[in-house]
Amino acid sequence: MTSRKAPTMKDVAKEAGVALGTVSKVINGIPVSEKNRLKVEAAIRALNYEVNTYARGLKTQKSNLVALIIPNTTNPFFAAFTDHIEAALYKRGLRLLLCCADGIPQKEIDYLNMAANNKVDGIIALTYSDIGKFIPPSLPIVVFDRFFENRVIPRVASDNFSGGCLAVEKLLEFGCRHPIYIRFHSVFPGESDKRRDGYLYACEKYGLTPDYIDEVDTDDALSIMKDFIRKHRRPDNSLTFDGVFSHTDYHGYMFYQLLLSEGVRVPQDVQIIGFDGIRKFGNRQDDLFISSICQPVEQLAEKCVEILTSEDSVTPPSLTLLPAYYQYGGTTRDPAALR
């Protein structure tokens, strides 16, 4: 939190060169001329004015609404996360405003403004855009997975580092000697980057030579994978790797289908472990796409809501990590699954 005196509405009016009433109208969503609105908004940004300080004490004006900012609900992990957030809020008498913000930062900023104006009580955000600088420090917000620089925003995530280690350890336990790693990642930093760190740490610990695809996410993922496989063929056509830890179930499943189409047997020749634990048709427990390090999505959602709704007097932890767990999904030689 900053120690300099917070700017007031008066400061904003002065900076914008408009009347105080005009600032109030803009803040409260009452129409003013386009010209004046732009002036006020520019002044609010320039001064880093926090609209919500204005009405902060008005606890009777609670909306009982919490906004969830999420890229979409079609991705099965986001879909499950949304479902559990809704249930965790409902238990507490809160309702969920859903914002699917895929690639539309303005949409995310709209919801941040709503929160700043007390139209929602708080925000849970799982975002892959760079909205960090638009988040006022006093806004009730919990961020899933993402990391915003220079801000003390409570974050919740799976323990991705331990999960990355666990993936390698499981592959070794099931007989692999050369586990590779596959990642197509977001350009924004986040907790999930630590899956890679976990892989590298485990390689060092167990004396393995790291070998991986590590690229920014792209529509060319399939051809990059094909190229990787081609370069890892021995003269007798066998592969130099026998295990795959994929950064996500999505790309792990893509790699799985590719291996099958090239005549590689899974899990006999190559075993695959993904990350996320997404289910084909929703919540059924035995419905994984591939063997996976599963995010504990229900507990993660519960923890986000718990932190967001905790008493104001409690300083929330800046980072809360919940353990991920291995589950068999058909692509590992898992003795326990064959019993």
Place this chain on the structure above:
Amino acid sequence: MTSRKAPTMKDVAKEAGVALGTVSKVINGIPVSEKNRLKVEAAIRALNYEVNTYARGLKTQKSNLVALIIPNTTNPFFAAFTDHIEAALYKRGLRLLLCCADGIPQKEIDYLNMAANNKVDGIIALTYSDIGKFIPPSLPIVVFDRFFENRVIPRVASDNFSGGCLAVEKLLEFGCRHPIYIRFHSVFPGESDKRRDGYLYACEKYGLTPDYIDEVDTDDALSIMKDFIRKHRRPDNSLTFDGVFSHTDYHGYMFYQLLLSEGVRVPQDVQIIGFDGIRKFGNRQDDLFISSICQPVEQLAEKCVEILTSEDSVTPPSLTLLPAYYQYGGTTRDPAALR
């Protein structure tokens, strides 16, 4: 709409034996004694009093919120529908309140009450519980797929009958002679029941003998399928059917996996077409679980929002059906897919 005089707040006060102000408080969510609240609520039910008529004219009080009642967001079809509803609302400056009501009718009724109290502007409902009797006739609501008796509620659905016919016609086009039908259905009537009618109509039209599983949805689906397959084995172990139209992609995929595990080749020996067009990882167009009659989910969502937000003066159609379409998903001998 009823022609008898609508009950007033005064009528409610008289019926409840409380002061008019008490009724107003209950309606506006201001605390009163538990005893009085129960009396007022009972009187509101007894008189079928519509709370929202009270504040109907107050257009300035619009919440700009629309509630979506849906069983869950983990089912891929519901997840896609939710995603498109959110986008269609956002285009119109409206925001989505998400209610995942799976098996909790009280949760659905809570949201209906919110709508009746103008806390939300309207409701889009995809529900498999029997809440029809709780819906006041003047409530802005659009129902997807479900049918409530004795009520003129605008409904939107896919053209399930034509889709059922299309499934059979596609199977015949791709060389099937004996297409069966598999359904595990909800106990509540809905538009999707017409998939069955479409199958039966096509059988009659093309001189086929209908043969099917048609059961209430159950955890025993897999053993019912196994039993069905066993009874359709010829002495030489071949099957008496060569095509499957499944009421949903979900059960079609289950049947597909079962056939594979029993050594049946798909699509060489048996071709399968499902219904819904759900995608494995969300929105990618080439990501079907099985060949399918796809619901046009984006257009369906857009239509629901369009009807809900249409001018009050326009009487919405009581039923709007959008055409479903066939898409190849690996389980049919589709010449176009092999080009």
